[in-house]
Amino acid sequence: xxxxxxxxxxxxxxxxxxxxxxxxxxxxxxxxxxxxxxxxxxxxxxxxxxxxxxxxxxxxxxxxxxxxxxxxxxxxxxxxxxxxxxxxxxxxxxxxxxxxxxxxxxxxxxxxxxxxxxxxxxxxxxxxxxxxxxxxxxxxxxxxxxxxxxxxxxxxxxxxxxxxxxxxxxxxxxxxxxxxxxxxxxxxxxxxxxxxxxxxxxxxxxxxxxxxxxxxxxxxxxxxxxxxxxxxxxxxxxxxxxxxxxxxxxxxxxxxxxxxxxxxxxxxxxxxxxxxxxxxxxxxxxxxxxxxxxxxxxxxxxxxxxxxxxxxxxxxxxxxxxxxxxxxxxxxxxxxxxxxxxxxxxxxxxxxxxxxxxxxxxxxxxxxxxxxxxxxxxxxxxxxxxxxxxxxxxxxxxxxxxxxxxxxxxxxxxxxxxxxxxxxxxxxxxxxxxxxxxxxxxxxxxxxxxxxxxxxxxxxxxxxxxxxxxxxxxxxxxxxxxxxxxxxxxxxxxxxxxxxxxxxxxxxxxxxxxxxxxxxxxxxxxxxxxxxxxxxxxxxxxxxxxxxxxxxxxxxxxxxxxxxxxxxxxxxxxxxxx
Amino acid sequence: xxxxxxxxxxxxxxxxxxxxxxxxxxxxxxxxxxxxxxxxxxxxxxxxxxxxxxxxxxxxxxxxxxxxxxxxxxxxxxxxxxxxxxxxxxxxxxxxxxxxxxxxxxxxxxxxxxxxxxxxxxxxxxxxxxxxxxxxxxxxxxxxxxxxxxxxxxxxxxxxxxxxxxxxxxxxxxxxxxxxxxxxxxxxxxxxxxxxxxxxxxxxxxxxxxxxxxxxxxxxxxxxxxxxxxxxxxxxxxxxxxxxxxxxxxxxxxxxxxxxxxxxxxxxxxxxxxxxxxxxxxxxxxxxxxxxxxxxxxxxxxxxxxxxxxxxxxxxxxxxxxxxxxxxxxxxxxxxxxxxxxxxxxxxxxxxxxxxxxxxxxxxxxxxxxx
Numbered sequence: 001x002x003x004x005x006x007x008x009x010x011x012x013x014x015x016x017x018x019x020x021x022x023x024x025x026x027x028x029x030x031x032x033x034x035x036x037x038x039x040x041x042x043x044x045x046x047x048x049x050x051x052x053x054x055x056x057x058x059x060x061x062x063x064x065x066x067x068x069x070x071x072x073x074x075x076x077x078x079x080x081x082x083x084x085x086x087x088x089x090x091x092x093x094x095x096x097x098x099x100x101x102x103x104x105x106x107x108x109x110x111x112x113x114x115x116x117x118x119x120x121x122x123x124x125x126x127x128x129x130x131x132x133x134x135x136x137x138x139x140x141x142x143x144x145x146x147x148x149x150x151x152x153x154x155x156x157x158x159x160x161x162x163x164x165x166x167x168x169x170x171x172x173x174x175x176x177x178x179x180x181x182x183x184x185x186x187x188x189x190x191x192x193x194x195x196x197x198x199x200x201x202x203x204x205x206x207x208x209x210x211x212x213x214x215x216x217x218x219x220x221x222x223x224x225x226x227x228x229x230x231x232x233x234x235x236x237x238x239x240x241x242x243x244x245x246x247x248x249x250x251x252x253x254x255x256x257x258x259x260x261x262x263x264x265x266x267x268x269x270x271x272x273x274x275x276x277x278x279x280x281x282x283x284x285x286x287x288x289x290x291x292x293x294x295x296x297x298x299x300x301x302x303x304x305x306x307x308x309x310x311x312x313x314x315x316x317x318x319x320x321x322x323x324x325x326x327x328x329x330x331x332x333x334x335x336x337x338x339x340x341x342x343x344x345x346x347x348x349x350x351x352x353x354x355x356x357x358x359x360x361x362x363x364x365x366x367x368x369x370x371x372x373x374x375x376x377x378x379x380x381x382x383x384x385x386x387x388x389x390x391x392x393x394x395x396x397x398x399x400x401x402x403x404x405x406x407x408x409x410x411x412x413x414x415x416x417x418x419x420x421x422x423x424x425x426x427x428x429x430x431x432x433x434x435x436x437x438x439x440x441x442x443x444x445x446x447x448x449x450x451x452x453x454x455x456x457x458x459x460x461x462x463x464x465x466x467x468x469x470x471x472x473x474x475x476x477x478x479x480x481x482x483x484x485x486x487x488x489x490x491x492x493x494x495x496x497x498x499x500x501x502x503x504x505x506x507x508x509x510x511x512x513x514x515x516x517x518x519x520x521x522x523x524x525x526x527x528x529x530x531x532x533x534x535x536x537x538x539x540x541x542x543x544x545x546x547x548x549x550x551x552x553x554x555x556x557x558x559x560x561x562x563x564x565x566x567x568x569x570x571x572x573x574x575x576x577x578x
Numbered sequence: 579x580x581x582x583x584x585x586x587x588x589x590x591x592x593x594x595x596x597x598x599x600x601x602x603x604x605x606x607x608x609x610x611x612x613x614x615x616x617x618x619x620x621x622x623x624x625x626x627x628x629x630x631x632x633x634x635x636x637x638x639x640x641x642x643x644x645x646x647x648x649x650x651x652x653x654x655x656x657x658x659x660x661x662x663x664x665x666x667x668x669x670x671x672x673x674x675x676x677x678x679x680x681x682x683x684x685x686x687x688x689x690x691x692x693x694x695x696x697x698x699x700x701x702x703x704x705x706x707x708x709x710x711x712x713x714x715x716x717x718x719x720x721x722x723x724x725x726x727x728x729x730x731x732x733x734x735x736x737x738x739x740x741x742x743x744x745x746x747x748x749x750x751x752x753x754x755x756x757x758x759x760x761x762x763x764x765x766x767x768x769x770x771x772x773x774x775x776x777x778x779x780x781x782x783x784x785x786x787x788x789x790x791x792x793x794x795x796x797x798x799x800x801x802x803x804x805x806x807x808x809x810x811x812x813x814x815x816x817x818x819x820x821x822x823x824x825x826x827x828x829x830x831x832x833x834x835x836x837x838x839x840x841x842x843x844x845x846x847x848x849x850x851x852x853x854x855x856x857x858x859x860x861x862x863x864x865x866x867x868x869x870x871x872x873x874x875x876x877x878x879x880x881x882x883x884x885x886x887x888x889x890x891x892x893x894x895x896x897x898x899x900x901x902x903x904x905x906x907x908x909x910x911x912x913x914x915x916x917x918x919x920x921x922x923x924x925x926x927x928x929x930x931x932x933x934x935x936x937x938x939x940x941x942x943x944x945x946x947x948x949x
Contacts, residue, residue: 473663476630479650480657481728482680487651491676495667 029398036395036414042438043449044417047428048277054431055270067271076255080275083251086166087234090173094230097174097329098181104322105182106189108315109307116323117182118565120330124179125564126557127514128239129531133538133553134337135172135244139163144336164246172240175329177230184229188222189215190307225287232283236276236421238517239531243538252276253423253517260427261521270431273424280421288412334557341550344543353547354555370552373533377513380529383448384455384512385505391452392459392504393497399460400467418457425450426521446522447529451512458511459504466500467493502566510563513556530556581606581764582627582732587636589622597623598788599636604732604766609758611767611779615811619788620768621660624734627766628657640732651680656730656763660737662721664709670696670720671705677728695723698757715746722754726761733758733765739774751777772812776800784808806853806927816856816899820926822846829926834895838872840926853927860922861901863911870920874899878911892919 057063070076105117123131139145139162146158153159162168192215200210216223238253250258252272260269310316344352357370395414399407417425429450434441440449470493478488516531523532530552537549580603587600596619604610612620625631627638629650637644645653656677664673671692678688696702699719704712709720718738725733738754739747755778758765769775775782776796784792784799792804803809806817820838824830825848829840833854846852856874864870876894887902890911901919903910911917 471661471663473659473661474665476628476650477657477659477663477724478665478676479630480628480653480655481677481724482651482654483676484651487680492665496665498667 032394033398036391036398039391039452040413040416043429043433043453044420044425046438047425047432048420050432051270051273051277051424051428054267055274065267067274069268070271070275076272079250079252079255082249083235083253086169086173086249086251087231087237090170090177090234091227091231093170094174094177094181095227097325098178099185100318101178101322101326102182102186102189104319105186106192107194107307108310108319110310110319110323116326120182120326121179122334122561122564123175123330124177125510125514125560126334127516127531127560128176128237129243129516129534130337130514130553130557130560131172131176131333132240132243133534133549134333134557135168135175136163136538137340137550138333138336139168139171143340144332164244164248166245166249168244169237169241169249172244173234173237175333176240177233178326178330180230180233181226184226185219185222189219192218228283228287232280232287235283236280236423238421238423239535243535252279253421256423256427257517257520260430266431269427273427276421276424284415284418288415337550337557338554341547341554344547353544353551356544356548357551370533370548373528373530373552374555376527377530380444380447380451381509381512383445384451385508387448387452388455388459388508389501389505392456392463392508393501395456396460396463396467399464414460415457417453422450422454422515422517423521425453426518429518429522442524444524444527447519447527448512450518450522451515452508454515454518455508455511458507462504462507463497463500466497470496506563506566510560513559513563580604581608581641582766583639583642584623584627585637585639587623587626587633587638589619589626589631589633591622594788595619595634596788597626597785600785600788600790601636602783602790602793604764607762607764609755609765609767609778609780611769611775611782612785613769613772613775613779613782613811614785616770617787618785620770620785621736624657624736624766624768627732628655628734629653630657654728654731656725656728656733658721658725658733658735658738660740662717662741664717664721664724666710668709669705670701670707670709670712673709673720674724674727676724681728691727692723695727698726698761699723700753714742715750718742718750722757726757726763730763733763735765735767737769738767740769740771747774754778784811786811802925803855803927809855809927814855814858816858816897816901817927818854818856818895818897820852820854822848822850822852822926824848831924831926834897835874836895838924840924846926855925855927856899856921857923857925858900858921859902861903862920862922863903864918864920868918870918872921872924874919874921876917876919878913878915878917881911881913892917 055067101120105113126134137143139160141158141161141163145160149155149159150157162171196214196218197210200214201207205213235251236253237251238257241249241251241254242257245254252275256269256272256276259265259272310319341353342349342351344350357374399411399414401407429446430441433439433446440446474492474496475488478492479485483491513529514531515529516535519529520532520535523529528536534549534552534556537545537552582604584600584602587597588595589597596617598619600619600623602610612623614620622631626633629645629648637646639645640653665676668676674692674695675688678691683691692705693702696704699722701716701719701723704716704720709717712720722735722738725735739750742750751774758778767775767778779796781794782796782799783790786807792799792808799808800812803812803814809815809817818833818835820831820833822829823832823837825846826840829846831838831840831852831854838854838856840854864873874892874894876892876899879891879893879898881888881890884902887904888910890901890903892899892901901921
């Protein structure tokens with residue numbers, strides 16, 4: 001046999017092996033890769049690139065005028081400073097409020113715990129606009145927080161005036177992010193072996209010392225990652241600041257929006273976006289690094305072993321107080337929103353505000369009957385679900401198969417939109433996609449496209465662990481039992497991924513319904529979504545407008561809550577968490 | 579003609595070859611067991627036969643035909659995985675029916691066959707149960723039923739009992755042979771546990787680091803281990819170096835314990851280096867002064883009661899030897915006391931050469947790891 005001949009035979013053997021493993025032709029795989037990558041390229045990188053171009057070369061040639069504008073006055077530096085310290089302060093307050101609860105959830109078992117856990121997560125999935133409306137309804141002059149003390153103490157003026165103050169912003173941020181600390185730190189804590197702390201106590205450490213020297217160092221990766229995530233969300237806060245902060249307060253996000261929409265100063269908005277992108281990317285990179293550290297193997301214990309009933313009076317008080325704080329902070333604002341949406345006028349409860357949603361009292365050409373906004377939102381959400389699931393399924397499937405450098409490179413690329421602020425994205429869309437070569441400004445498709453981009457990381461993250469988690473033996477067992485590779489995919493992969501697909505769908509649906517930052521840029525005036533209409537109502541005077549905002553927020557809250565509960569029900573155990 | 583023939587199968591992993599030039603045959607209706615420590619290439623052999631791996635060289639003949647080009651799902655072989663690999667999204671019935679559906683059998687026939695195999699594995703009526711709710715033993719039975727249902731022409735089992743606890747393993751061990759024989763299936767069974775192999779197999783192939791070291795019926799292999807590795811792997815650890823002084827028969831060997839007479843006598847030359855195996859089972863404790871063949875004089879180190887027998891370790895000739903003494907037979911030696919033992923049998927294994935000695939040491943490590 002000639003050496004050449006031997007070579008071909010060897011090659012043939014390798015070929016067969018590859019076919020067995022992957023069983024898709026290279027051409028098909030390349031074209032599969034191209035679909036999600038083309039989407040990201042067109043609707044993520046291209047808009048970002050346009051922002052870069054506009055801020056670095058506003059008139060087509062390189063010029064630093066826009067960037068210089070940022071440093072010429074101290075206004076933007078103050079905005080960046082405010083953005084940073086309010087985020088830091090919010091994070092600190094969130095930690096203070098939520099760490100005791102994380103401990104209680106980790107170590108004690110009590111009645112209603114799982115219900116409470118689900119309840120505390122609801123604020124996190126609510127659209128910012130709903131949260132903002134809920135806080136105005138609770139803390140405004142006519143809110144419970146003022147009406148109850150007035151009635152009890154006989155005051156003739158509202159005692160609390162938090163509207164358009166820093167306090168209400170911080171409160172809303174704590175409300176929003178409470179559950180992140182509770183879930184990430186509490187979840188990690190619950191699986192830590194309590195024997196470790198007991199061992200430290202047996203060696204002579206006081207309870208505080210044991211906590212500081214054993215538990216805290218073990219918790220640190222989870223704690224830091226959670227705190228960083230909270231900081232990231234507070235740093236990019238938009239709806240809360242815009243509505244609750246009023247004209248006095250502006251984060252970078254709000255400033256981008258004002259420069260672009262109110263002042264039409266696009267180069268400055270672009271320069272600010274650039275700054276924002278830099279900051280969020282830095283935070284994202286740090287966060288992913290820490291996330292990897294969390295997966296350091298520890299001797300983790302199942303929760304049912306680590307949690308127990310509170311026994312002493314002190315323990316019962318500890319649990320009781322934390323539960324009370326949780327309900328006061330997280331549940332009361334939402335109840336207040338629902339209650340006030342039902343109390344039109346003075347005489348008891350009615351559905352008057354809800355009925356108003358279908359009535360057109362105004363003659364403004366921009367006015368859209370609110371019911372139409374509901375229809376728009378549902379249409380956009382439907383389109384988003386379809387698009388995000390298709391792209392997400394392809395992306396997750398490819399990521400799961402790709403274990404080499406390509407996988408390591410692509411995985412964070414698919415996560416990038418999560419680290420980009422929605423306002424930046426929306427702004428990028430109007431400067432990039434509103435002119436040739438790709439003019440979509442007049443197309444309603446821009447909204448679901450933006451929503452898909454925001455939802456895609458959630459969908460991929462829901463699917464990826466499940467697809468990766470399918471043990472190769474399952475596929476091999478099916479093959480040995482006589483299934484062709486297509487049959488294996490249909491009978492094993494797809495049904496197992498089915499539930500995760502449902503979770504991804506609900507994620508995409510709720511993300512789309514609640515998305516505000518990008519939508520406020522890209523939605524056409526005559527085709528607004530529910531959050532945009534709520535924002536418009538809040539901006540207009542009169543009880544009817546405010547009432548309609550309350551009613552629509554309540555509807556949105558119900559839809560998102562139901563969607564979230566569906567996610568909780570369908571997901572396998574703890575997988576797909578962030 | 580044999581049902582399956584494996585010819586010179588070799589596959590490289592990193593530095594070594596596991597398996598390395600392995601050949602064996604399986605006859606129709608036979609249960610063949612591949613026995614060896616973890617990492618010796620047994621599982622890879624199964625995966626090659628199933629078609630899930632391609633060997634670097636060698637071929638597999640089924641009924642005399644090379645099956646290289648037959649894809650996995652057309653071989654109609656069964657493979658039972660160590661971790662069961664039950665489909666978590668399907669119930670017991672759906673899992674077992676999977677292979678039958680792939681054969682496009684009518685629904686009625688599928689139902690009957692599923693009921694039949696469930697009955698065979700002792701789980702009649704479990705059709706509607708969720709596989710995730712079953713106990714380890716039940717999952718194992720369902721996995722077995724699933725592999726048996728499509729009537730595979732060859733069933734392969736990869737350490738099917740390894741993940742179970744000891745009592746369950748021993749119970750299923752005995753049942754498994756009955757079930758396999760009842761189904762009349764030809765099977766290749768992979769394990770690192772000699773008890774399992776002996777309980778289930780008609781014939782065993784013992785493997786060491788990719789190579790076949792011995793093949794035969796369980797009794798043969800246990801009675802006449804071919805090498806020091808096999809002896810140690812089967813738990814026969816009373817091994818001493820020696821030199822042939824009389825070619826016999828009977829064969830006489832000079833060892834640290836004095837001259838021993840070996841029962842079996844392979845063709846050996848006077849002066850040849852050998853390894854002597856003193857069988858632990860069936861030893862008797864002698865009154866001092868009683869004349870006996872191969873008396874072993876030493877000091878009792880430990881004695882522990884094991885139910886059917888006492889296990890006694892004796893320090894003799896610079897080694898620690900282990901014996902199993904019958905509970906009902908003879909006086910019991912006290913720890914610390916001098917004792918004379920008469921072993922049931924002394925055997926001679928070819929001594930390892932210089933580089934084989936190193937191998938033997940490695941084998942020992944591997945064996946310890948495996949146990």
